[in-house]
Amino acid sequence: MKDIRINGDRLWNSLATMATIGATRRGGVCRLALSDLDKAGRDLFVGWCRDAGCVVSVDQMGNIFARRDGLDPARPPVATGSHLDSQPTGGRFDGAYGVLAGLEIIRTLNDSGLRTQAPLEMVVWTNEEGSRFAPAMIASGVFAGVFDLNYGLSRTDAAGKTIGEELARIGYGGALPVGQRKFGAFFEAHIEQGPILEESGTTIGIVSGAQAQRWYDVTVTGQEAHAGPTPMKRRHDALLGAARAVVEVNRIGMELSPAACATVGFMSVGPNSRNTIPGRVLFSVDLRHPDDGMLATMDADLRASLHGMGSELGLTISIDQIWHSPAVNFDGACIGTLREAAAQLGLSQRDIVSGAGHDSCYINRVAPTGMIFIPCQGGVSHNEAESASKHDVTAGAQVLLLAMLRHADLV
Numbered sequence: 001m002k003d004i005r006i007n008g009d010r011l012w013n014s015l016a017t018m019a020t021i022g023a024t025r026r027g028g029v030c031r032l033a034l035s036d037l038d039k040a041g042r043d044l045f046v047g048w049c050r051d052a053g054c055v056v057s058v059d060q061m062g063n064i065f066a067r068r069d070g071l072d073p074a075r076p077p078v079a080t081g082s083h084l085d086s087q088p089t090g091g092r093f094d095g096a097y098g099v100l101a102g103l104e105i106i107r108t109l110n111d112s113g114l115r116t117q118a119p120l121e122m123v124v125w126t127n128e129e130g131s132r133f134a135p136a137m138i139a140s141g142v143f144a145g146v147f148d149l150n151y152g153l154s155r156t157d158a159a160g161k162t163i164g165e166e167l168a169r170i171g172y173g174g175a176l177p178v179g180q181r182k183f184g185a186f187f188e189a190h191i192e193q194g195p196i197l198e199e200s201g202t203t204i205g206i207v208s209g210a211q212a213q214r215w216y217d218v219t220v221t222g223q224e225a226h227a228g229p230t231p232m233k234r235r236h237d238a239l240l241g242a243a244r245a246v247v248e249v250n251r252i253g254m255e256l257s258p259a260a261c262a263t264v265g266f267m268s269v270g271p272n273s274r275n276t277i278p279g280r281v282l283f284s285v286d287l288r289h290p291d292d293g294m295l296a297t298m299d300a301d302l303r304a305s306l307h308g309m310g311s312e313l314g315l316t317i318s319i320d321q322i323w324h325s326p327a328v329n330f331d332g333a334c335i336g337t338l339r340e341a342a343a344q345l346g347l348s349q350r351d352i353v354s355g356a357g358h359d360s361c362y363i364n365r366v367a368p369t370g371m372i373f374i375p376c377q378g379g380v381s382h383n384e385a386e387s388a389s390k391h392d393v394t395a396g397a398q399v400l401l402l403a404m405l406r407h408a409d410l411v
């Protein structure tokens with residue numbers, strides 16, 4: 001089986017052709033979900049799938065399924081896919097790689113005349129990025145039952161247009177009910193979007209799961225006062241408290257590094273005036289860890305250290321957790337197949353935890369799911385400079401091919 005070789009040049013050319021749709025001047029891509037450019041990217045992909053003999057169907061969230069029949073139609077399909085939408089200043093690999101790697105697998109099997117028992121499917125998930133319509137991964141979320149269909153279709157962009165209206169406008173509001181499809185297994189290939197594989201000289205990252213996350217809004221309330229007549233010892237400076245909190249958040253992350261991440265990314269200072277001691281500061285906290293229990297420990301540490309700091313400085317601290325996403329653990333059998341495939345091909349591999357969300361994180365709730373990463377240059381993504389090597393792009397697709405054939409049973 002390991003002698004079936006995917007065509008790296010053809011995959012590379014498909015990526016380059018897809019990247020012409022929404023191409024930006026600095027070599028990136030802007031293909032916002034359900035825009036005319038997203039439609040053009042979808043049309044190109046669907047055309048390629050039909051040329052490869054696949055039957056294409058679209059569900060009510062605009063998710064695209066391109067099916068290559070198996071010899072046993074009763075078996076659930078073994079599927080792979082990702083997304084074709086991008087950030088406003090996105091790269092040419094984020095999402096498109098996972099979609100086009102699937103297409104290359106179908107083309108390779110066609111070239112060699114090989115059939116599988118189970119059908120194979122390539123999937124494009126709608127609005128993964130969450131850039132035009134929040135939240136991210138909305139359509140795979142509806143598919144997995146995390147959100148209901150009406151919620152998904154009624155999300156609006158900044159201009160007030162809904163996902164449902166825009167799907168209808170570009171002709172991708174399909175008839176298929178969302179989420180009724182059962183996959184035998186689902187795989188996704190993606191660029192890492194971080195530096196670990198490149199730094200360690202590893203070709204294939206076997207993704208064990210994704211980090212648990214908690215997001216907070218924190219408000220520090222002190223007392224506004226004149227910056228001149230108010231002695232240092234009598235102050236209740238909310239910004240001083242917020243500054244100490246930033247140091248505490250960093251400590252919480254550092255103490256459990258490298259597994260943990262802890263970030264203050266947003267801050268608003270009131271009244272934000274040069275000669276007034278700040279009375280009220282609002283800031284965000286983002287805590288992440290691959291283990292739910294360790295994240296709960298970080299949560300307790302955050303609350304204790306911020307409240308301790310507050311009473312020391314005479315400040316009121318309110319900590320509001322606004323979002324919690326538990327850790328994702330991908331399917332053991334799928335992970336095993338991916339490891340075996342990489343080993344069989346003699347590729348370097350290591351286990352890795354995804355710091356970012358992916359459609360696979362939701363699909364994992366309804367189907368056995370596995371994911372691989374390939375290195376991206378400098379660990380950079382969501383950036384026009386995003387880049388990956390032809391060697392790694394090819395190697396990842398080859399791993400995906402072997403893993404899918406293992407689950408779909410090559411005849």
Ligand SMILES: [Zn+2]
Nearest residue numbers: 094095128190
């Ligand atoms: Zn992506």
